[in-house]
Amino acid sequence: MLELLRNAWKGWLDVTDAGKLGALLLLVLMLVWLWKLGSEKQKDLFRYGAVMTAVCICPVSAVFLMLYQTKFYDYEWIWTAVPVTAVLACGGILVLERLWEKADGKVARIVVTGMALAVLLLCGKLGNPKWTVQDVSTQREEAAGVLKQVGEATGGIGCLWAPKEVMAQARSLDGSIRLLYGRNMWQEHLNAFSYDGYSQDQRDLYAWMSLAGAYGTLNVPVPADLDVVGEAPEAGGTLEGIACIQKALDLGVDQILLPGILTEDSLAEVESAFSVVPQKIGRYWLLSFERKD
């Protein structure tokens, strides 16, 4: 319960960090109340909006709403019950109308309108990078190109193990590809969609692939601040590339894309250990094994 209360409070802080629409909502509600604005139907909307806003801000009542909407959804979604856009638009018009009445002359009205518009725009994102969504079309094109080349080189992709950027796009680009692990390996919330989990071996392999792409070597040290979902490999230890590749083969992988940054010595080591010649595919090295299915 305490954890839920903490989440509810943190959720409100997060909401107000990203934009100031919550503050604008409270301001509009206050002005329409003080100036007694609105018809009966509009007042119904404002009163309901005010009650639900209070319920969402107060951590204790917010917890009950969070429980009601099931724990699957985060704090942000309880605000669905608050008519934020409707109150802001309707209240905004009434407040603006009152200000227009008070403004003397056409110029003053234009200034009032401009300032109201500025207030609205300033309540938005203002470049908050936390929720900036990047265009992924280039990443998808690159991944599609790599997968196409892998398919041509191997006569069809079976079970693939590759760096994160390829794994993230593979399944949505081609439904016939199987992956050693999916996006839920690093995007924790996606685990709610399935009861299945990953073994420690799979998590180690994800960690190894990420670290090999950063260090450019087969044997990689595990840092203390490794960001993985679930239990991380032991910090300070070393993940050995040959052992990891063997583990992946044991788990049924048919094709492996290694980061292109790996040194020639590392590749020679892989070649001698598995009797397979790495092929250069874009920014990656492809190891293709006999398909097991």
Place this chain on the structure above:
Amino acid sequence: MLALVFMVFLPLAWLLGNALITVLDAKRSAREWHLEDRVVAGILVLIGLAEGAYLAAMTRGQSVSAFTKYYGILLIAAGVVCGLIGLTFAWIGKKRGQAGTQGLNISKFKNIERKEWIVILLFLVMVLTQVFLILLRTCVFLEYDETLETVVSFLQTDRFYEVNPLTGQSYEQGMPMRLKILCLPALLAFLTKITQADPELVTWHVFPVITLLGAYLAYASLARILFPEKRFHRCLFLLIVALLVFVSDCAYGAEGFGLLHGGFQGTAIRGAVMMPWVFGLCIRRKWLLVPLVILAEACLVWTLYGLGMSALVTVTFLAYLGLKNMLQRRKEGRQCLNS
């Protein structure tokens, strides 16, 4: 493809919504319900039909192709039945000399003032910008979503949830039934299958445009309720809503964020289409259509055994109205005593 979806689905939605509203509220149908209400109601009926067809196929272990067939048949049958209902009621209304179904009335456009035209123009520019942003960019927020992978898996295997959409491997322990029963991925698979288009195009670009347009229809309905006599205010309301869609593109969970980066998600449809419409229904005290929204929500998002946000909004609104009536009666009683 895009044109096909709009040319078939929006008129079909209107047809279904029109029949439903005419049957449920025949007396006040023409006066109190408008084009936007009918289309939004129709969209919710389309979701309900999809859920019916999906459950029929999924629970019996049938294929995605079977679902496509069921849903196609249901749509045709519903279209024919609702068309006949609409025609019958229109004929009865004409015979009795009542006004017909409210639709596009060209004469209304003749007496629009200049300032209204300016606001309408600005609104259209903003909506078109949003449509182009959704269609041309691939700015989708995927951290909590696997819809596209699910649609691709459905189409690849021709089965529902035979493999884990994120890995393509068979499930070991399965997935929660409460998620499995949601019909949105199946609906997207249906659209992809019948249009033979790229799943990414349908899921990330075309469907979010439908959601965006549905949201503006719901807000247009709300605008008519809040400003029944003032057309300029209605136009201004929609312009501010369009502006707020851009401004509220500030955080996950916000309405603008959902519409611009996740219009294919159930939560975005709920927040931007269902909720404004349910607010409108509650303000108008039109309780008959509220169950439709509650059911449609349960078809799209994980709810507490079918009780979602629209149920909560309705109950809260009913409690508010009850309290308001009680206070009003007490006030009137006091006034009587004083006089």
